[in-house]
Amino acid sequence: MASSKPLATFWEWGKNIICVGRNYAEHAKEMKYTLPVKPLFFLKPSSAYVREGSPIVRPYYCRKLHHEVELGVVIGKRAQEVPQEAAMGHVAGYALCLDMTARDAQEECKAKGLPWTLAKGFSTSCPVSDFVPKERVPDPHQLKIWLKVNGELRQEGHTSAMVFSIPYLISYISGIVTLEEGDVILTGSPKGVSAVQEKDEIEAGIEGLLSMRFHVVQQKYRP
Numbered sequence: 113m114a115s116s117k118p119l120a121t122f123w124e125w126g127k128n129i130i131c132v133g134r135n136y137a138e139h140a141k142e143m144k145y146t147l148p149v150k151p152l153f154f155l156k157p158s159s160a161y162v163r164e165g166s167p168i169v170r171p172y173y174c175r176k177l178h179h180e181v182e183l184g185v186v187i188g189k190r191a192q193e194v195p196q197e198a199a200m201g202h203v204a205g206y207a208l209c210l211d212m213t214a215r216d217a218q219e220e221c222k223a224k225g226l227p228w229t230l231a232k233g234f235s236t237s238c239p240v241s242d243f244v245p246k247e248r249v250p251d252p253h254q255l256k257i258w259l260k261v262n263g264e265l266r267q268e269g270h271t272s273a274m275v276f277s278i279p280y281l282i283s284y285i286s287g288i289v290t291l292e293e294g295d296v297i298l299t300g301s302p303k304g305v306s307a308v309q310e311k312d313e314i315e316a317g318i319e320g321l322l323s324m325r326f327h328v329v330q331q332k333y334r335p
């Protein structure tokens with residue numbers, strides 16, 4: 113059922129954050145990953161969202177916090193087993209998202225065959241921009257996304273380089289996870305991921321549409 117909440121506040125809804133990995137060949141290459149034959153995806157909890165004005169918190173167990181700038185696709189209508197041809201009808205709009213990654217924890221989880229929650233699902237691991245209605249984006253595969261750390265350009269990618277297109281991602285994912293209004297699909301990171309430190313400033317944008325800025329702080333809590 114459609115919600116009465118405005119989609120502009122999708123990040124407050126507590127809905128699913130679905131993250132696609134290895135969707136840019138050059139990022140897969142820099143990480144020495146093989147390219148997936150089918151989309152690879154994982155989930156973040158909705159408490160991972162953080163908005164401009166609040167910091168990105170580097171978890172106490174992490175020494176290598178990486179930024180990954182990604183186009184987010186905001187779902188506007190429930191999607192279950194949706195064919196590619198109908199997929200874009202389920203999109204409400206877009207947002208810029210960061211898939212913040214505790215890379216050291218991810219490497220350890222991968223080596224031990226453990227789930228990636230520590231690496232990808234910690235609080236503030238999904239900084240998110242304002243919502244951009246789809247009417248403002250004639251073609252989501254023709255966007256330049258970029259990210260700077262302390263003013264230095266680290267990531268610049270073009271959404272035309274995605275391995276799996278947005279309609280294919282929606283069609284594939286909706287056959288496994290029913291997508292709800294307010295859910296977001298992070299479509300994967302282009303190359304250039306790198307580590308950030310406490311006090312660093314991250315600025316990221318979609319060329320011609322929006323930009324956002326975050327600071328990194330260190331988590332003080334120790335269990």
Ligand SMILES: CC(=O)CC(=O)C(=O)O
Pocket residue numbers: 131132133134135136139180211213299300301
């Ligand atoms: C496995 C990854 O860390 C890949 C990922 O998140 C990506 O965007 O690519």
Ligand SMILES: [Mg+2]
Pocket residue numbers: 131132133180182211300301
């Ligand atoms: Mg990612």
